[in-house]
Amino acid sequence: MTSRRAFLKSVARAGLVLAIDGKAFCGADTNADFAPNAYIQIGPDNSIRLWVTRTEMGQGVRTTLPMMLADELEVDWSQIQLEQAATVPRFKGIRLRTSGSGSTVGTYNTLRKAAATARVMLIGAAAEKWGVEPATCRAQSGAVIHPASGRKASYGQLADAASRRPVPENPPLKDPKDFRYIGKPMKRTDGSAILTGKAIYGLDMRVPGMLYGVVKRCPYLKGSVISFDRTKAMRVNGVRYVVPIESGLATGVAVVADNTWAAMKGAKALEVQWNPGPNRNFDSDRFLREMEDALSESGYFVRGDGDAGKAAALAERKLDAVYEFPFQVHAPLEAMNCIADVRAGSCEIWVPTQAPTTAQEATAKQLGIPVDAVKVNITLTGGGFGRRLFVDYVPEAVGISKAIGKPVQVVWTRSDDMRFGFFQPPSIVRIAGGFDHAGKPLFWNQRSVGCDLSMFGFPDEKALADPRHYFNDGSPWGSFDNPYNFPNLQADFVRRNSAVPTGPWRAVEYPAQVFARESFIDEMAHAAGRDPLELRLELLQPGDVLKLGDAKIDRGRLINALKLVAEKSNWHQAPFTMPGRLWGRGLACNIYSDDCFMAQVAEVSVGKAEGDIRVHRIVCALDCGRVINPLGLGGQTESGVTWGLTATLHGRIDFRNGTAVQENYGDYEVIRMHEAPVIETHIVPSELPPGGFGETAVPPVAPAVASAIFAATGKRIRRLPITSEKLRA
């Protein structure tokens, strides 16, 4: 990506226009062969505009991107105007997509280089104008100055001349010690809009003449509509249309009305006969037991170092355990929604989504029109967490708008959102491990039974014919990239898919695998009478780099995170005591996608009443390379920990008779303030390239809490959520 050339081009009206990483936009001049990924524009009026090509969903991309720009271009924070990129011709060739904790990491080098290119050209333009050497000028606060003569010209004044200058191939990047913004705590750019009700999320978008649609969805997995009677729905005040739909995930019938409430009321009143289809007996408990039975099968190769089978026969002390992780739902607070306005030969969409380009392509296909005839506008997003990488709500809106010839906003009810998503699939993981006669860790053998994530497409027969398919895929995350250096390590994967749509959830495959892996390390430590921190440190040597395919994982960075968390959590001191409660600490760690290293210590206490578990504090230490915005990093850590804690203590989705059971925050409980622990974020200083941390804090939470409960009570948690274990002191 970084090898592509950045360059500039003048646009008479607009001043200096800079396209990063590809060809500049200028009407028909756009060339799709290049893939630009962000845009800057400097206007003659001295405006600095930055097009944000990622979706803001809480991760702070509308704050970190302007920070990088302000630093490298040398402009003031207040000068920058943010624009949200849409799927319009000038961004053609760029895939608008936000995933994998990559918003900041994916733009760090390219955005900085593009901004530095512009800075060099602006300085060049000023130097030429003044007849001085560029080296005697410098950029500062949106202007070029010549200190020797006291001359100064604003970027706006220089924009046109700068755009005619040659493009430097390798503009010097700013020395990090001179950063004014990067590395400093910066507050969210949308903070004020959010707190005054001015921030526009998908559900807040209004288009002239727009109606509101609510879909009565077939409750059964892959069921269908036999018939419907629109009479009662049409009697509801404000209901205009009843439209059957077959797009999206669930077939159903849409009720379209003058307002959301009438559409909801109409959908309730609508009478539909469902064909429950082939999955009417699907039961998630039974599915989990089937997955457990599948542990007896041999799986696809995931990883193999040494000979775990032979080593197991030689081991002096051996143990094994099975861990379980249920179906989970994303449940972002803003339910799925989409506005579509289908016109003759074109369509415009307004949608909070992580995958605008996917939505554009799907719509073009659905309507049989060229991709360019579809414009997708991206709104603020009330939580993404992976759910909004799917665009199933888009064809619903498109289909309805096409049918009625008016713009329509499809609104998912909370119950729709809970029951008709792409769920985090369940996992069953069995691990066996042991020590040799000298007490050294000897082998690790992990078998994971799980589902493929539909986001990445189910592997076809040809892919599966390769016994190393999952190794090549690096999957499952957390088992494949197990950081511990066992001389004999084996991992495999048994596939068990179901009728339930599955997709990535925050931290993707890590949560289930890391729960098992880190819990088992804790079990091994206790079995051998070792300190869980010391055992981990023995299995991670400084300077030791784990090479897996293209990935290089520096185990030393995980050591640094472990040592820091131990220090900050007083790991080596006795835990607190309180009459009537048992206290304990638990440790866990993980490496997210080979560039973000996190260790956590959870402090919990367990009371005498059934299920009385309190998580008091979670101390986090991480090395994620250079930190762009420490304030945002703290927020993402707090957010990830809370997400992980919901899954640890409460979260599960059940299916009975082919239907999702939970349908609101009452029966899918999430952590609320009274359960929220104190969360500390400690950073291992680093000048390495930034790593993505939007998901990093999630996976270690469950094993840290489960290990803390073991330390407190001697009871080992191997099935999530923990409250289903009916724990007490």
Next chain:
Amino acid sequence: MPKYSLRVNGQVRQVEADPEMPLLWVLRDLLQLTGTKYGCGTGICGACTVHEDGRAARSCEVTVSNAVGREYVTIEGLSASGDHPCQRAWIEEDVSQCGYCQAGMAMTAAALLAEKPHPTDAEIDAVMSELVCRCGTYQRIRKAIHSAASERKATR
């Protein structure tokens, strides 16, 4: 459809609506006050919280016919220029992530502070635990409430 006269953010607003229509949808779809959010529709997440005669109320649970004769304030009307102590504290503590729940959070906190100018952590928990933030911003919300409380004290 029946007509109703409502008092919202200090103004009298006329609406024509189904008597059962929740205030939430009156605000959002009829009055274009979209700062009040739809989260759960059943009063258990708090995203739709507004002030009803000065107290926090779930607008998804108040029908338009029952809203007549009461005074409502939404996030758009919490202060004239976005400088209510809660709004300032929320920005200062960088509370928001996705931000979708925060209008409801700030409205609830503002009503709490009006009643208890210096709430303890336990008092904050008791009220704020009725709300959901899926981004998990609770630690900063608590801090923002304490900081708004001390600001109120300082400006008195």
